[in-house]
Amino acid sequence: MKLKRRRLLQCAAALSLIGTRSWAVTEAAFGDFTVHSVSDGKLVLPVGFLTVPGDDQTEAREILSEAGISGESFDSPLNLTLMTRGDEKILFDTGSGSGFMPTAGKLTEALAAIDISPDQITHIVFTHAHPDHIWGALDDFDEPAFANARHMIGRVERDYWLDPATPGRIDSDRLSFVAGAKRRIETLGDLLEVFEDGDEVLPGIRAVMTPGHTPGHASFDLDGQLFVIGDVVTNPHLAFRRPDILSGSDQEPEIAAKTRIKVLNFLSESNINILGYHLPDGGIGKVRRDGGGFAFITG
Ligand SMILES: [Zn+2]
Incomplete structure (x- = not known):
């Protein structure tokens, strides 16, 4: 992999027009394809979200304070994967659009900074249907925001959000997630294709079911060269150091922790x-092994 210079200058120039810099674009080249990490901005989340209420918080607090997180909230970046291969522009997830959080929904601006318009995206592949990943699929007029793209989602994930029993089973503070996902899945209609675990969703791109964060959460192996992990790991501190600590951001925390450990083992072994x-x-x-846990290595 050849990591190119982060395009901070270009983005900073574009953003000076709107006065705030909340995203950046990072580019990496692999064999016959290029990957951009395209930012949709960030979420500002309560620190309590990182653990499950009722669990012993002592160790988690120590790790978080070492990571400089001591207040009530923390920033969570939003990195979409854009894979460019020949004429294909394949975007994993769509960001959250304008209706979720004021600090998010910056994807269109970030794409513009690398001279890409939403109409040029040929494929959308969803990891899962949480707001920060799928709400951007529709524009402010409830039309598909990526009008020329084939859209793909895991069958288990699609069926979960459409299941009439889901609103009765999900935490009440996530009811809006159900309505939001359902509306987008239904509006996309025939534009939305489904895949199964292990399917090659496009040549060289294999879906790997990684459940727990949501029941049908999917990761993607891009030609054995890059693994798009979605929300298997939802933070850079606790989840690597102690992947077994249950996270409040996961809908099925025990299953998610098992998935996280399995995936981190695979990632560190395969390099x-x-x-x-x-x-x-x-x-x-x-991902590298680090003491009894793991560490995320960049650069
Ligand atoms: Zn997420």
């Missing part, structure tokens, strides 16, 4: 590059 949706510095790096 493959990863792109993590909520990881720092564009989220491109590698």
Whole structure:
């Protein structure tokens, strides 16, 4: 992998027009394709989100304070993976659009900074249907924001959000997630194709089911060279040091922790590059074993 200079200058210039810099673009080249980490901005989340209420918080607090997180909230970056291969422009997830958080929904601006318009995207591949990953699929007029793209989602994930039983089973503070995902999945209609675990969703791109964050969460192996991990790891501190600590951001925390440990073992053993949706510095790096846990290495 050849990591190119981060395009901070270009983005900073573009953003000076709107007065705030909340995203950057990082680019890496692999064999016959290029990957951009394209930022949708960031989420500002309560620190309590990193653990599960009722669990012993002592160790988690120590690790977080070492990572400089001591207040009530923390910033969580939003890194979309854009794979360019020949004429294909394949975007993993769509960001959150304008309706989720004021600090997010910057994707269109970030794409513009690398001279790409939403109409040029040929494929959208979803990791899962949480707001920060799928709400940007529709524009402010409820039309598909990526009008020329084929859209793909895991069958288990699609069926979960459409299941009439889901609103009765999900935490009440996530009810808006159900309505938001359902509306987008239904509006995309025939534009949305489904895939199964292990499917090659496009040549050289294999879906790997990594459940727990959501029931049908998917990761993607890009030609054995880059692993798009989505939200298998939702933060750079606790989840690497102690992947077994349950996270409040996961809908099925025990299953998610098992998935996280399994995936981190695979990533550290295979030495493959990863792109993590909520990881720092564009989220491109590698996973190494570190003491009893793991570490995320960039650069
Ligand atoms: Zn997420």
